[in-house]
Amino acid sequence: MNHRKRSALAVVAAASLALVGACAPGNAGAPSSAPASAGASSAPAAEAYKPPTITLGTAEDSKGPAIPPEGVVKGGTVTMIDRDDFAHFDPAQIYVNTDANFGLLISRGLTGYKRVAKGDYKLVGDLATDAGTVSDGGKTWTFTLKDGVKWQDGSPITSADVKWSVERMFAPFVTFGPNYIQTWLTSENYKKDYPGPYGGKELDNIETPDAKSIVFKFNSPHADANYAFAMAGYNIVPKAKDTKEKYDKEPVSSGPYIIKSHVVDKSLELARNPNWDAATDPIRGAYPDVWKMEFGQEATQVTDRLVADSGPDQTAFTFYSNTPAERLQQVLGDASLADRRMISPSPYGNYYYFNLDRVKDQKIRQAINYAWPAKQIQQALGGPQAVALPTTILNENTTVGYKPYDLFGKLAKPEGDIEKAKQLLAESSNPHPTIVYAYNNLPTQEPVTLVIKNALEKAGIKVVAKSLDRKTYYDSISQTKNEFDLYWGGWGADWPSGSTVMPIIFGPVSDGGQNMSHLNDPTVKAEMKKIEENPDIDAANAAWMNLDKQIQETITPMVVAENRIGTFLHGSKVGGAEIDPQQWIVSPNTIFVKQ
Amino acid sequence: MTTPTSTAPEIDATSVTETPEAVGRSPGQLMWLRFRRDRTGVISAVIVILFFLVAILAPVISAVYGKDPYTLYGQDRPGLLNDFGYALAPNGGISSEFWFGIEPNLGRDVFMQLVYGIRTSLLIAVVTAVLTTIIGVVVGIVAGYAGGKTDYFIGRVIDLMLSFPQILFIIAFTPVVDQFLVPSNEETPVWLRAVTLTILLTVFGWAGLARLLRGQVLSMREREFVEAAKVTGASPARIVFKELLPNLWTPILIQSTLLLPALVTAEAALSFLGVGMGEQVPDWGRMFLRATQVYQNDITYLIFPGVALLIFVIAFNLLGDSVRDAFDPKIKR
Numbered sequence: 001m002n003h004r005k006r007s008a009l010a011v012v013a014a015a016s017l018a019l020v021g022a023c024a025p026g027n028a029g030a031p032s033s034a035p036a037s038a039g040a041s042s043a044p045a046a047e048a049y050k051p052p053t054i055t056l057g058t059a060e061d062s063k064g065p066a067i068p069p070e071g072v073v074k075g076g077t078v079t080m081i082d083r084d085d086f087a088h089f090d091p092a093q094i095y096v097n098t099d100a101n102f103g104l105l106i107s108r109g110l111t112g113y114k115r116v117a118k119g120d121y122k123l124v125g126d127l128a129t130d131a132g133t134v135s136d137g138g139k140t141w142t143f144t145l146k147d148g149v150k151w152q153d154g155s156p157i158t159s160a161d162v163k164w165s166v167e168r169m170f171a172p173f174v175t176f177g178p179n180y181i182q183t184w185l186t187s188e189n190y191k192k193d194y195p196g197p198y199g200g201k202e203l204d205n206i207e208t209p210d211a212k213s214i215v216f217k218f219n220s221p222h223a224d225a226n227y228a229f230a231m232a233g234y235n236i237v238p239k240a241k242d243t244k245e246k247y248d249k250e251p252v253s254s255g256p257y258i259i260k261s262h263v264v265d266k267s268l269e270l271a272r273n274p275n276w277d278a279a280t281d282p283i284r285g286a287y288p289d290v291w292k293m294e295f296g297q298e299a300t301q302v303t304d305r306l307v308a309d310s311g312p313d314q315t316a317f318t319f320y321s322n323t324p325a326e327r328l329q330q331v332l333g334d335a336s337l338a339d340r341r342m343i344s345p346s347p348y349g350n351y352y353y354f355n356l357d358r359v360k361d362q363k364i365r366q367a368i369n370y371a372w373p374a375k376q377i378q379q380a381l382g383g384p385q386a387v388a389l390p391t392t393i394l395n396e397n398t399t400v401g402y403k404p405y406d407l408f409g410k411l412a413k414p415e416g417d418i419e420k421a422k423q424l425l426a427e428s429s430n431p432h433p434t435i436v437y438a439y440n441n442l443p444t445q446e447p448v449t450l451v452i453k454n455a456l457e458k459a460g461i462k463v464v465a466k467s468l469d470r471k472t473y474y475d476s477i478s479q480t481k482n483e484f485d486l487y488w489g490g491w492g493a494d495w496p497s498g499s500t501v502m503p504i505i506f507g508p509v510s511d512g513g514q515n516m517s518h519l520n521d522p523t524v525k526a527e528m529k530k531i532e533e534n535p536d537i538d539a540a541n542a543a544w545m546n547l548d549k550q551i552q553e554t555i556t557p558m559v560v561a562e563n564r565i566g567t568f569l570h571g572s573k574v575g576g577a578e579i580d581p582q583q584w585i586v587s588p589n590t591i592f593v594k595q
Numbered sequence: 596m597t598t599p600t601s602t603a604p605e606i607d608a609t610s611v612t613e614t615p616e617a618v619g620r621s622p623g624q625l626m627w628l629r630f631r632r633d634r635t636g637v638i639s640a641v642i643v644i645l646f647f648l649v650a651i652l653a654p655v656i657s658a659v660y661g662k663d664p665y666t667l668y669g670q671d672r673p674g675l676l677n678d679f680g681y682a683l684a685p686n687g688g689i690s691s692e693f694w695f696g697i698e699p700n701l702g703r704d705v706f707m708q709l710v711y712g713i714r715t716s717l718l719i720a721v722v723t724a725v726l727t728t729i730i731g732v733v734v735g736i737v738a739g740y741a742g743g744k745t746d747y748f749i750g751r752v753i754d755l756m757l758s759f760p761q762i763l764f765i766i767a768f769t770p771v772v773d774q775f776l777v778p779s780n781e782e783t784p785v786w787l788r789a790v791t792l793t794i795l796l797t798v799f800g801w802a803g804l805a806r807l808l809r810g811q812v813l814s815m816r817e818r819e820f821v822e823a824a825k826v827t828g829a830s831p832a833r834i835v836f837k838e839l840l841p842n843l844w845t846p847i848l849i850q851s852t853l854l855l856p857a858l859v860t861a862e863a864a865l866s867f868l869g870v871g872m873g874e875q876v877p878d879w880g881r882m883f884l885r886a887t888q889v890y891q892n893d894i895t896y897l898i899f900p901g902v903a904l905l906i907f908v909i910a911f912n913l914l915g916d917s918v919r920d921a922f923d924p925k926i927k928r
Contacts, residue, residue: 379676382680382700415670441869447701451670469774
């Protein structure tokens with residue numbers, strides 16, 4: 001399956017944040033603040049980060065309007081400044097988080113995430129009256145559309161539109177969007193199985209008994225299909241106004257706004273959609289009257305403008321321009337910015353994979369885990385405010401039922417337990433192994449490599465640090481026959497469940513694939529299949545979490561890597577700005593303009 | 596009040612030969628005399644020699660000082676760096692133990708980094724300067740003396756070399772070299788990086804000197820003493836080495852003394868751009884790069900490599916100037 005886009009995004013995000021890591025936040029070390037700096041290590045981390053809770057909402061939760069943030073004001077013009085224009089408006093082509101975030105403003109899907117309170121989200125029906133009804137042991141999903149949901153021209157949204165939207169994702173021109181639903185409806189080769197609706201052929205296992213009801217019949221149980229439908233890629237497109245490829249440029253709005261003008265790579269303006277009814281929408285607040293967006297602003301410029309907070313920039317914010325390296329200290333050190341800062345660790349899983357074909361002794365892999373200098377890496381990348389140290393494979397931000405565990409004593413000894421590692425090595429097949437560590441030749445990776453080398457060599461492991469060209473890094477490490485023992489890789493969940501992480505990073509071993517540890521264990525495979533087909537979603541989530549621990553305990557295919565923390569800013573007159581912890585982007589749903 | 600007139604006649608740098616006790620002196624002696632009277636030149640020379648001494652004696656300094664440039668003191672010993680990786684002590688962690696402070700994040704000793712960094716810089720720069728000068732001299736003289744097609748051909752090669760965007764080329768080419776020469780599961784050895792840098796800097800460095808010398812040789816080729824040598828039946832080798840070369844020492848020496856600081860800066864610049872020596876090798880350029888990223892938190896760390904590089908480059912340039920003045924007193928500043 002082609003899941004690379006999201007991972008590519010994770011990679012881009014990690015790479016861009018790698019730059020952030022280059023310059024560390026902190027308010028100590030400078031001559032003037034030196035006397036106070038001894039206490040500085042604890043002072044800035046005022047409140048510990050709490051991962052979001054994501055639960056399943058009821059039909060009552062799915063009713064509009066959205067829960068307003070505190071002090072909300074309707075009306076006004078808000079400005080969004082960012083570096084890149086949105087690549088796609090056609091929902092079928094949307095996979096990247098920036099496009100998906102913009103999609104919230106102009107399109108709707110069957111389900112979506114409703115913000116109940118800060119850090120508290122519910123999966124609810126968006127166009128549907130609830131988050132779907134499952135039957136037939138998880139194979140059949142039924143959704144009923146709400147009354148009064150309309151397209152921008154006032155015509156009602158019907159079940160035929162929903163069916164059409166899914167069918168058209170099989171068409172050859174759709175190449176970027178997600179493919180979960182398509183494969184569940186047909187097979188892995190879904191584009192061969194069905195050519196799309198444009199030739200007049202329908203897909204039989206999507207049924208529309210009436211204009212309000214839609215039934216999906218999958219080949220196998222998928223208890224989390226309602227989460228899959230919440231992806232922006234499954235937002236809907238009007239059957240009557242579908243212009244195929246051109247739709248990507250001229251979308252028809254079902255959301256609260258209509259694109260009024262768009263100059264590619266420069267600016268975009270949104271005006272209200274008169275046919276959107278807040279009473280039908282539990283997710284989108286849509287408080288400002290007008291949205292103005294500016295593109296082509298580098299992260300440094302965006303940060304400077306938002307820090308300066310002058311004139312029209314007071315009502316400005318950014319979707320995705322993370323505070324860059326050279327400004328992080330300034331932004332984090334300035335107390336007056338405290339209420340305009342948003343901080344969230346990334347939702348991506350980052351791993352130092354072992355190549356199981358080469359590092360065959362689990363004792364050695366465990367020894368490296370024990371010796372791993374997590375704290376030193378964190379320090380090299382800018383400290384606890386720039387980097388978090390997770391201990392689990394699944395990311396806390398994107399896992400329902402997240403349960404932390406600490407197998408290798410990282411909470412007690414984040415700097416690494418050299419004694420324990422030596423002891424394990426003594427029991428292993430080779431007490432002085434040589435490990436080829438391949439790393440991406442980025443400026444920030446050089447010091448990290450030095451730190452890793454330094455720590456592992458203390459435990460008696462010889463480290464050959466192999467620098468790989470940044471352009472071909474991912475190609476090199478995703479070759480199954482690579483000659484490296486240890487390398488970094490990342491992956492992001494598509495919805496908050498292990499089912500979009502585990503089966504991929506421990507999936508089929510192939511060149512260019514995502515299973516970079518080459519884990520190929522029949523027990524794990526059987527367990528993953530069993531969990532995927534478990535109709536009880538809570539049990540499945542708990543099982544993913546158990547499998548997470550079980551894999552690290554019995555196989556140890558990786559060292560869980562450090563996770564970057566993003567810092568975003570908004571103008572002083574922008575209210576309700578919050579980072580969507582799953583997408584790692586400022587959500588437009590709660591934004592309002594203070595008067 | 597009057598000042599007593601000096602009994603000794605005034606000594607002018609330009610009129611050394613007119614001193615009362617008119618002794619015969621070789622041009623080398625004259626140059627040395629003039630140079631000794633140039634205070635700037637002497638001070639610069641002392642500084643330059645000091646830098647070379649520090650480079651040569653780095654292990655001794657390290658042993659006396661009790662630190663080495665590779666240990667991550669800040670990480671191994673708690674209490675030196677805070678959570679964010681900055682030195683807890685004021686001024687970038689300067690103390691009686693760490694004279695120039697500690698490197699942010701990784702926590703290496705700045706003084707040792709600087710001392711060993713001179714080695715890296717000077718080694719690459721000196722080797723490159725010597726190679727560049729040899730190639731430049733040979734090619735320049737051959738082109739100028741041979742003339743005709745050889746001159747034309749060499750001239751075009753020089754044009755090509757001078758018009759090449761060398762920094763860009765080196766940035767693009769270094770990873771390629773690594774890929775070809777280093778087995779895929781081996782680390783790039785430090786010496787390979789040094790050799791690559793030296794070769795690449797040499798390849799792009801010789802053309803300027805060669806062109807200059809070609810011009811000099813061209814103007815000398817038709818002069819009487821060369822004609823005379825030819826008439827007496829001297830071989831081309833003799834003409835080149837005995838007649839032309841002695842007249843070219845001045846531009847060669849001046850060019851190469853000015854080349855050295857330029858190469859030190861070039862090496863630092865390449866490290867700054869990420870194609871210099873690796874993280875484990877102490878290097879001024881990389882220190883500088885890191886310092887520009889953290890200067891808001893740790894300005895001290897920017898000052899040390901910055902000032903060191905500044906002093907070194909200025910001293911070397913002034914030395915080059917003084918050498919030129921001493922050789923060629925007609926050019927008045």
